[in-house]
Amino acid sequence: MTTPEFDTVVLAGGRARRFGGADKPAAPVGGRPLLAWSAEAAAGARRLVIVGPPRPRLTPADAVVVREDPPGGGPVPALTAGLAEVRAPWTVLLAADLPFLRAAHVDGLLGAAVRHGxxxxxxxxxxxxxWLIGCWRTAALRTALTAYDGRSLHGLLDPLEPRTLSVPAGERPPPWYDCDTPESLERARALAERPDGRS
Known part of the structure; x- marks a missing residue:
């Protein structure tokens, strides 16, 4: 199957309360910032849209950077801001703290999304x-946002009844592993240092 044209929206804003206000997407894992891992996983995107504050030293030169309104307002306003910059028929939606997500996982999501419709x-x-590792028909996302006044991605996306995709049991480190807390960040660093990806 030919890979469909897609743009990627990476949500890299938020207030990082559990990180004491530190810039979580800039935190290194495996020698690279978290944001760089998410961006690389979506390297096949026609357009990369990063929602969050400007980070000139971290952001790929060809990326489009926008802010959610209000800044730190949560994932739904962030998705709204990012989606306004999307031009492709398919949108890959990612968090900015996924150090073990790879292009092959994104390709799998694209294929599943296209088959699902x-x-x-x-x-x-x-x-x-x-919900922050998915692929969507862009038009469906826009329609859902127009009719939604809630705050959670679950409330927005679950009614679309997406296809779910799992990775092989035992795949380590797991591609869905995110760094929500300082403790999970430290564990990610430990996992990245082990060839077998096991703690």
Missing amino acids: VGAVLTDDDGRPQ
């Missing part, structure tokens, strides 16, 4: 959808 999301080992 609306969208696909990655699930964790317990089968829970990871």
